[in-house]
Every structure is written in structure tokens, then in C-alpha cells.
Amino acid sequence: xxxxxxxxxxxxxxxxxxxxxxxxxxxxxxxxxxxxxxxxxxxxxxxxxxxxxxxxxxxxxxxxxxxxxxxxxxxxxxxxxxxxxxxxxxxxxxxxxxxxxxxxxxxxxxxxxxxxxxxxxxxxxxxxxxxxxxxxxxxxxxxxxxxxxxxxxxxxxxxxxxxxxxxxxxxxxxxxxxxxxxxxxxxxxxxxxxxxxxxxxxxxxxxxxxxxxxxxxxxxxxxxxxxxxxxxxxxxxxxxxxxxxxxxxxxxxxxxxxxxxxxxxxxxxxxxxxxxxxxxxxxxxxxxxxxxxxxxxxxxxxxxxxxxxxxxxxxxxxxxxxxxxxxxxxxxxxxxxxxxxxxxxxxxxxxxxxxxxxxxxxxxxxxxxxxxxxxxxxxxxxxxxxxxxxxxxxxxxxxxxxxxxxxxxxxxxxxxxxxxxxxxxxxxxxxxxxxxxxxxxxxxxxxxxxxxxxxxxxxxxxxxxxxxxxxxxxxxxxxxxxxxxxxxxxxxxxxxxxxxxxxxxxxxxxxxxxxxxxxxxxxxxxxxxxxxxxxxxxxxxxxxxxxxxxxxxxxxxxxxxxxxxxxxxxxxxxxxxxxxxxxxxxxxxxxxxxxxxxxxxxxxxxxxxxxxxxxxxxxxxxxxxxxxxxxx
Amino acid sequence: xxxxxxxxxxxxxxxxxxxxxxxxxxxxxxxxxxxxxxxxxxxxxxxxxxxxxxxxxxxxxxxxxxxxxxxxxxxxxxxxxxxxxxxxxxxxxxxxxxxxxxxxxxxxxxxxxxxxxxxxxxxxxxxxxxxxxxxxxxxxxxxxxxxxxxxxxxxxxxxxxxxxxxxxxxxxxxxxxxxxxxxxxxxxxxxxxxxxxxxxxxxxxxxxxxxxxxxxxxxxxxxxxxxxxxxxxxxxxxxxxxxxxxxxxxxxxxxxxxxxxxxxxxxxxxxxxxxxxxxxxxxxxxxxxxxxxxxxxxxxxxxxxx
Ligand SMILES: [Cu+2]
Numbered sequence: 001x002x003x004x005x006x007x008x009x010x011x012x013x014x015x016x017x018x019x020x021x022x023x024x025x026x027x028x029x030x031x032x033x034x035x036x037x038x039x040x041x042x043x044x045x046x047x048x049x050x051x052x053x054x055x056x057x058x059x060x061x062x063x064x065x066x067x068x069x070x071x072x073x074x075x076x077x078x079x080x081x082x083x084x085x086x087x088x089x090x091x092x093x094x095x096x097x098x099x100x101x102x103x104x105x106x107x108x109x110x111x112x113x114x115x116x117x118x119x120x121x122x123x124x125x126x127x128x129x130x131x132x133x134x135x136x137x138x139x140x141x142x143x144x145x146x147x148x149x150x151x152x153x154x155x156x157x158x159x160x161x162x163x164x165x166x167x168x169x170x171x172x173x174x175x176x177x178x179x180x181x182x183x184x185x186x187x188x189x190x191x192x193x194x195x196x197x198x199x200x201x202x203x204x205x206x207x208x209x210x211x212x213x214x215x216x217x218x219x220x221x222x223x224x225x226x227x228x229x230x231x232x233x234x235x236x237x238x239x240x241x242x243x244x245x246x247x248x249x250x251x252x253x254x255x256x257x258x259x260x261x262x263x264x265x266x267x268x269x270x271x272x273x274x275x276x277x278x279x280x281x282x283x284x285x286x287x288x289x290x291x292x293x294x295x296x297x298x299x300x301x302x303x304x305x306x307x308x309x310x311x312x313x314x315x316x317x318x319x320x321x322x323x324x325x326x327x328x329x330x331x332x333x334x335x336x337x338x339x340x341x342x343x344x345x346x347x348x349x350x351x352x353x354x355x356x357x358x359x360x361x362x363x364x365x366x367x368x369x370x371x372x373x374x375x376x377x378x379x380x381x382x383x384x385x386x387x388x389x390x391x392x393x394x395x396x397x398x399x400x401x402x403x404x405x406x407x408x409x410x411x412x413x414x415x416x417x418x419x420x421x422x423x424x425x426x427x428x429x430x431x432x433x434x435x436x437x438x439x440x441x442x443x444x445x446x447x448x449x450x451x452x453x454x455x456x457x458x459x460x461x462x463x464x465x466x467x468x469x470x471x472x473x474x475x476x477x478x479x480x481x482x483x484x485x486x487x488x489x490x491x492x493x494x495x496x497x498x499x500x501x502x503x504x505x506x507x508x509x510x511x512x513x514x515x516x517x518x519x520x521x522x523x524x525x526x527x528x529x530x531x532x533x534x535x536x537x538x539x540x541x542x543x544x545x546x547x548x549x550x551x552x553x554x555x556x557x558x559x560x561x562x563x564x565x566x567x568x569x570x571x572x573x574x575x576x577x578x579x580x581x582x583x584x585x586x587x588x589x590x591x592x593x594x595x596x597x598x599x600x601x602x603x604x605x606x607x608x609x610x611x612x613x614x615x616x617x618x619x620x621x622x623x624x625x626x627x628x629x630x631x632x
Numbered sequence: 633x634x635x636x637x638x639x640x641x642x643x644x645x646x647x648x649x650x651x652x653x654x655x656x657x658x659x660x661x662x663x664x665x666x667x668x669x670x671x672x673x674x675x676x677x678x679x680x681x682x683x684x685x686x687x688x689x690x691x692x693x694x695x696x697x698x699x700x701x702x703x704x705x706x707x708x709x710x711x712x713x714x715x716x717x718x719x720x721x722x723x724x725x726x727x728x729x730x731x732x733x734x735x736x737x738x739x740x741x742x743x744x745x746x747x748x749x750x751x752x753x754x755x756x757x758x759x760x761x762x763x764x765x766x767x768x769x770x771x772x773x774x775x776x777x778x779x780x781x782x783x784x785x786x787x788x789x790x791x792x793x794x795x796x797x798x799x800x801x802x803x804x805x806x807x808x809x810x811x812x813x814x815x816x817x818x819x820x821x822x823x824x825x826x827x828x829x830x831x832x833x834x835x836x837x838x839x840x841x842x843x844x845x846x847x848x849x850x851x852x853x854x855x856x857x858x859x860x861x862x863x864x865x866x867x868x869x870x871x872x873x874x875x876x877x878x879x880x881x882x883x884x885x886x887x888x889x890x891x892x893x894x895x896x897x898x899x900x901x902x903x904x905x906x907x908x909x910x911x912x913x914x915x916x917x918x919x920x921x922x923x924x925x926x927x928x929x930x931x932x933x934x935x936x937x938x
Contacts, residue, residue: 081814154773162772247789345692348676389783393777393810461810
């Protein structure tokens with residue numbers, strides 16, 4: 001056997017040159033389409049998700065405009081029903097879940113000190129499928145064919161009898177796209193965290209954000225099958241005349257709700273848990289101390305992930321289930337306050353006397369605490385069966401979940417974007433613009449959504465395209481709509497800042513915040529191979545524990561993409577493994593999958609004939625090309 | 633109808649009052665906790681720099697234990713409030729309400745001497761007597777919600793749900809469908825009239841009778857029977873016996889027209905009959921082309937259905 005080039009003892013410059021030779025993507029469009037670099041994919045994912053946020057936000061503004069006055073005339077009932085369905089579907093399936101996974105795709109490999117995500121081609125495939133699914137939904141909207149049955153698509157309204165046309169099919173199939181892409185990412189992240197951590201990063205040294213993404217990925221893997229089942233059954237009911245949900249033929253309407261919420265409630269935590277990880281990361285950096293109670297925090301994350309599966313019935317308190325059973329779900333729903341509370345108390349202890357630098361990311365963390373805790377309180381209220389019978393499906397609930405999702409997830413996310421922006425682009429976001437945007441977003445949000453609590457108590461139901469003038473709802477609705485304009489202005493500023501800073505921002509250097517986690521150990525933005533030498537971790541806060549020079553591991557081959565596998569518990573080096581090269585097949589497989597899924601809206605035979613190109617692309621994707629076995 | 637006719641904060645019934653009596657203390661308690669968290673946050677930021685607090689572990693533990701206690705307390709409290717809400721009352725008045733896209737069918741079964749009858753788009757209840765509403769859905773899921781009287785209860789195809797309530801205050805409340813049910817979900821409301829028992833009994837007797845003789849005598853009756861109207865609507869005493877639309881036997885005695893859409897006036901009746909699709913786009917009553925004379929005759933007939 002020929003001697004293989006290794007990184008041991010090489011000069012830095014020579015080493016980087018050989019790494020660049022194997023890890024860089026081809027230049028130009030082809031490179032863009034074939035890359036499997038988790039950073040390129042992650043960045044793309046993030047940008048796309050924010051694009052959908054902007055689109056969903058425009059829909060929100062349309063709704064606020066329509067509701068600003070009684071008998072509004074901007075949107076008719078048909079258009080309004082499409083708009084609110086699109087808003088919910090876009091925000092949940094095309095923005096919130098993907099953006100959190102995208103942050104994981106970009107950050108987790110960097111934070112655990114490896115060179116690429118596990119299954120990088122699957123990761124690329126996931127992005128394309130997500131993009132095509134989102135495009136399907138929005139093209140349908142532009143063609144006036146968007147789903148109009150709510151993001152929850154309750155049957156029988158979404159069933160064959162009451163949901164004619166292709167609108168509900170487009171919704172159900174779009175779900176399939178997002179299921180596939182979410183599962184693909186989740187699997188990659190789990191394996192990355194379990195097997196590719198830097199040597200020495202034992203379980204108790206994993207950064208909290210990585211723990212959060214790990215728990216989230218498991219929640220994705222466990223929750224998605226339920227919606228796969230539900231949406232498949234819906235498509236079958238609509239397309240081939242099965243009767244899963246038709247009570248006249250022995251089907252059950254509530255079955256849909258159980259399946260949907262068994263997925264739908266954990267989905268909230270799929271969005272929220274990563275956000276919690278972001279909060280912990282930002283706090284630790286700007287308080288210049290580790291988050292108080294690492295073990296408690298990890299247990300709280302895991303506990304939240306587990307409890308997430310025991311709450312779904314609280315979306316169904318008014319469907320007439322047995323009262324005692326419902327009370328059980330009151331208890332479990334309120335119990336989620338315990339791990340959430342624990343985390344909040346730990347953060348308060350971290351902040352206590354730490355005199356954090358009030359940078360924009362920190363401001364978002366403070367906004368998060370203010371808003372999310374309030375949303376948590378109203379969450380306890382809607383968990384109570386008697387209170388929920390009044391609050392359910394009213395504007396109170398609209399207020400509640402926007403407090404939890406925007407306050408609990410979007411605020412931390414905006415903070416996280418400011419925080420990791422230098423890593424993503426090499427430049428800092430402009431601070432003064434960032435503060436203005438923060439003020440508008442935080443203020444505008446609370447002014448727009450707080451009044452909705454009251455509207456709900458005054459009897460205003462959700463999902464109404466208008467209301468009569470004799471009901472006393474006009475004033476607060478107008479106030480809320482005007483405040484929504486402030487919120488929108490804040491987002492506009494944020495986008496402007498992100499856009500401008502990419503070109504004109506101050507250069508950041510590898511570690512502008514003096515943070516402690518590994519992603520800051522490499523340049524900003526990192527090279528395609530992430531780390532020129534694989535770092536070795538000796539504490540929970542590697543960069544702070546050994547500020548001068550990180551220990552590094554050596555012995556990786558340089559003539560192919562190679563990364564280090566370590567053991568699950570102690571992260572002891574186990575093997576060197578090759579990491580796949582760029583490939584166009586994930587893109588082609590995604591195109592074939594898209595064709596099959598869209599075609600199958602029209603005929604069930606598409607599943608048969610459409611599977612052939614999918615199978616073909618998969619065969620080429622996995623065709624063995626003489627990659628040698630991995631070595632221990 | 634006053635401004636508080638559809639509000640959970642202005643209870644006119646025992647159940648809504650019980651829920652509200654839980655709502656305020658819970659809101660106060662949770663609001664206080666929220667303020668306490670913000671206060672600790674502010675203090676923590678204010679404090680002079682120093683090491684992490686010494687007894688932080690204890691404080692975090694105590695606060696978590698406190699959370700557990702609050703959760704247990706609130707679970708018990710909400711269970712205790714729930715129980716009487718679903719306890720069967722003695723001899724309640726039974727009324728069947730069926731949700732339809734986008735109106736309500738209301739049936740009073742025979743009770744003692746009082747015969748049963750079906751009407752639509754208005755619910756009347758005697759003051760002070762417990763009521764058992766049997767809730768059903770004809771097409772998709774709807775939800776029955778009259779916030780002043782009780783919490784909501786879904787109407788689900790293939791399932792029999794019930795809602796118990798006891799009105800304690802006379803007046804006109806407004807119910808509104810609370811589960812998204814399609815195109816005109818926003819225009820699916822229902823006046824709920826609570827009146828003293830004697831008045832209710834009179835109303836009930838009147839509703840059970842066939843349509844007023846003076847209405848059946850006018851020319852508009854023939855138009856109604858001969859045009860498509862009779863295929864969908866029932867007017868007891870005439871040949872019209874359709875059931876896909878609301879029963880119109882005593883239409884003009886209702887507070888509103890079109891499931892809470894318009895106050896019941898002659899003008900509203902004419903406008904609806906002439907073009908229901910402009911007033912309530914997408915609803916299940918088609919535009920029936922009529923000459924001006926037919927429209928006038930029909931309106932006269934409908935207005936006499938007292
Ligand atoms: Cu309805």
C-alpha cells in the first residue's frame with residue numbers, strides 16, 4: 001500500500017493547502033448545486049427560512065389590515081381563509097421548524113469540533129426537498145389554489161366531501177416534504193452529536209445548544225411518524241376513497257385530531273428547545289460565566305422533550321372527551337412549567353450580579369424572559385380545562401401562542417443571528433441599527449399581541465375574516481393592527497441590518513465575543529474543513545479553559561475527506577472515517593421525489609411510476625465508487 | 633344587544649360565573665409570579681458585579697419546588713371547578729342544537745304537554761332552569777360558544793356532545809361558532825334569548841304552532857311554494873317542507889336574519905331574498921332569480937311569518 005499523507009507534523013500553510021484540495025467545493029453554479037458542506041447548506045437553509053418568515057409576515061399584515069376595522073373590505077372570506085392557512089403553515093412548517101434545524105446544521109458540527117455533519121448528502125437532499133415543498137405551497141397560493149382549511153386541516157372540512165379541489169391535497173403533500181426534510185436533518189444531527197464529537201468532549205462537556213439540538217432531533221424523530229400517518233391517511237381518503245375519517249363509514253373525525261396534535265404539540269417544542277439552547281449560549285458568553293446548573297439544564301431539556309409527548313389532548317379539551325381523562329392532561333400540561341421554570345431560575349442565577357454586556361443578543365435574551373414568561377403563565381391558564389373552555393379558539397389563544405413562539409423562540413433566534421452572524425459572515429452586525437430593530441420588535445410585538453388576550457375574553461373567536469360593528473372589538477383591533485406596523489418596521493430594520501452588514505460590517509475575527517465554545521476556535525467564516533487540526537477538549541468551556549492554545553489531535557489523512565469518530569459517552573477517538581464528496585445526486589433525487597409527490601396529488605399511480613426515477617437517482621447516489629473501508 | 637353580549641367577563645349564567653371565579657384568582661397569582669420573575673431579573677442586573685451567588689442552588693431548588701406546588705394547586709382547583717360543570721342537573725330543559733355550514737338548527741323535543749318543534753338561528757331559554765344542550769353537527773365540526781353563559785363545546789360529526797348551563801340573567805346574549813368551519817365561519821352567530829319562564833312558555837307555544845294564517849293567505853306564499861324556496865325550506869302549514877335550509881315557519885319572530893348577520897327587518901328580508909350571496913358570500917343558499925313583483929310578494933310573505 002502506498003503511504004498515505006497524514007496531517008501529523010505538517011506546516012500550517014502546507015496543511016491548509018492539502019485540506020483545501022480535498023474539502024473545497026467546485027467554483028461556480030455546479031459547485032453551488034453539488035456542495036455537501038454543512039455550512040453552505042445551513043446558510044442556505046437559514047436564508048430560505050427567513051425569506052419564508054418575511055412572506056408569512058406579509059400575510060400577517062394583510063390579516064391585521066383586514067381586522068383593523070369591523071366589516072373590513074381588503075380580503076373576502078375565501079382569500080382570508082387562504083391567507084390565515086398560509087400564514088400558519090408557512091410560519092410553522094417553512095420557517096420555525098426549518099430555521100431551528102438550520103441553525104443546528106450550521107452550528108452543531110462546529111460546536112462539537114468536527115469537519116462536516118454526518119450524512120452530508122442526506123443533509124443536502126433535505127434542503128432541496130424543503131425548498132421545493134415551500135415553493136409548491138407558495139406557487140399554489142399565487143395561483144389562488146392555496147389550502148384554506150387551516151394549518152391543522154381538521155377533517156371533515158379538509159376531507160373529500162367538504163374540501164373539494166386540490167387545495168387540501170397541496171397542504172397534505174407539502175407536509176410530506178417537510179416531514180422528509182426534518183427527519184433527514186434530525187438523523188444527521190443525532191449521529192453527529194453521538195459519534196463525531198472532538199476527542200475529550202464527554203457527555204458532560206457538550207455545549208447546551210448542542211444538547212438542545214440533540215433533544216430536538218429525537219423529538220422530531222418520534223413526533224413525525226404521527227403526522228406522516230395522518231397526512232397519508234388524509235391523502236388516501238381524498239384520492240382513493242378510503243374512509244379513515246368518515247364517521248358515516250365507521251371512520252373517526254377525532255382520530256385526525258389525536259394524530260395531528262400528537263405531532264403538533266411536540267412541534268412547539270421542536271421550535272422552543274433549540275431557542276432555549278441559544279439563550280443559554282448567549283447568556284454564558286455575555287455573563288462571562290458558565291450557565292448555572294449545567295446538569296439541571298440538561299435534565300430540564302430532556303424532561304421537556306419527554307413531557308412534550310404527554311400534552312397533546314390539551315388542544316382537544318372542548319371535543320367532549322371524558323372529564324377525568326382531561327384532568328390528567330391538565331396536570332401533564334401544567335407540569336411542563338416545572339422544567340421550564342427550572343431553566344428560568346438557572347438563567348436568573350446566571351445573570352445575578354454578572355453585569356452582562358448589554359449587546360443586542362443579550363437584549364433579545366431579556367426580551368425573551370419578559371415575553372416568554374408571560375406566555376408561559378397564559379399557558380398554565382389554557383392548560384386548565386374549565387378556563388380553556390372559554391379561552392380555546394379565541395383570540396386569547398392567539399395571544400398566548402404568539403407570546404410563546406415569538407417571545408420564546410423568535411426573540412432568541414434574532415439574538416442568535418446577531419450572536420453568530422460574525423461566524424456566518426466574518427462581519428459583525430451593526431449595533432445601533434440592531435438596538436433600534438430590537439426596540440421596535442419588542443415593543444411592537446407586545447403592543448400588537450397583548451390586547452388580543454382581552455379580545456379573546458370579550459368573546460372574539462379566532463379565524464374570523466371579519467366581525468360586526470356592534471361588538472366592542474374595533475378599538476383594540478385597530479390598536480393591535482397599528483402596533484403590528486411597528487413590529488413589521490422592526491423586522492424590516494433587522495433585515496436591512498443583516499443585508500448591509502454582510503458587506504459593510506466591521507470585520508469580526510475568529511472570536512469577537514470572547515466566547516468559550518469550539519465554533520469560535522476557527523476563523524470566521526470557517527474554511528470548508530472547519531478545523532485545520534481537530535481540537536481536543538479538556539473542559540466544558542474549551543476556549544476559556546485553555547485560552548492560549550487548544551490541544552489538537554493529529555493523524556488524519558489528507559488525500560480524502562476524513563473525520564474522526566469518537567465514542568458516545570467519553571468521546572474517546574475510535575476511528576477515522578471518510579466523509580462523502582460533493583454530489584449532484586441529492587439534488588436530482590430531490591427533484592425526482594418532488595415530481596412524484598406533486599404528481600401523486602392527481603393520481604395514485606404516480607406513487608408507482610414516480611418511484612422509478614426516485615429509485616434510479618438513489619442507486620446512482622449510493623453507487624460504490626471504491627471508497628476504502630474505514631480504519632480504526 | 634349591548635357590548636357585553638358576547639363576553640366571558642360578564643357572566644349571565646352559573647357556569648360562566650364559576651369559570652370566572654376561577655379565572656380572576658388564577659390570573660392574579662400568575663401575574664404576581666410573572667412580576668416576581670421580572671423583579672428578580674431586574675435586581676440581578678442591578679447588583680454590583682460579583683461571583684455567582686452563594687446559595688443559588690438553594691434558591692433555584694426552592695423556586696422549582698414552589699413551581700411544583702403551584703402546579704399541583706392549580707390542577708386541583710381546576711378539577712374542582714370542572715366537576716360541577718358536568719354534573720347532571722335535575723330535570724333540565726333539553727334542546728338539540730345542530731351546527732350546519734353556516735347556520736344553526738334548533739329542536740325543542742316535546743316535553744309534558746308542550747309539543748316539540750324545530751326552528752333555526754335562535755335559541756330561547758327560560759331564566760333559572762338548568763338546560764342540557766345536545767350538540768351535533770351535520771357536516772363539519774362546529775363549536776357552540778356563548779361566553780356569557782358557559783364555556784364552549786364542539787359539535788362533531790359522528791359524536792354526541794352535550795353542554796349543561798343555567799341562565800341566571802335575562803337578556804339577549806350572542807353565541808358564535810368557535811371552530812373554523814369553512815368559508816363563512818365568521819358569520820355563524822346565534823342570538824340566545826334568556827327570558828322569564830312564563831314568557832318562554834308563551835314563545836314556545838307560539839313556535840310549535842304552524843305559520844300565521846295571515847301569512848299563508850298572501851300571494852307570496854305561492855311564489856315561495858312554486859320557486860325553489862320550498863325545496864330547501866320548511867314553512868309549517870304550507871307545502872314547503874325542505875330541510876337543507878333553516879325552518880322559516882316563524883322567521884319574522886327572530887332577532888336576526890342569516891345566523892346573526894342582520895337585524896330582522898323587512899328591508900333585510902328583501903335584501904337577503906334578492907341576493908344572499910352578496911350579503912354572505914359562499915353560503916349555501918343560491919341566488920334565485922326573481923322579478924320585482926315576486927320579490928315584493930315574497931318579502932311580504934316572509935315578514936308575516938311571525
Ligand atoms: Cu361553524
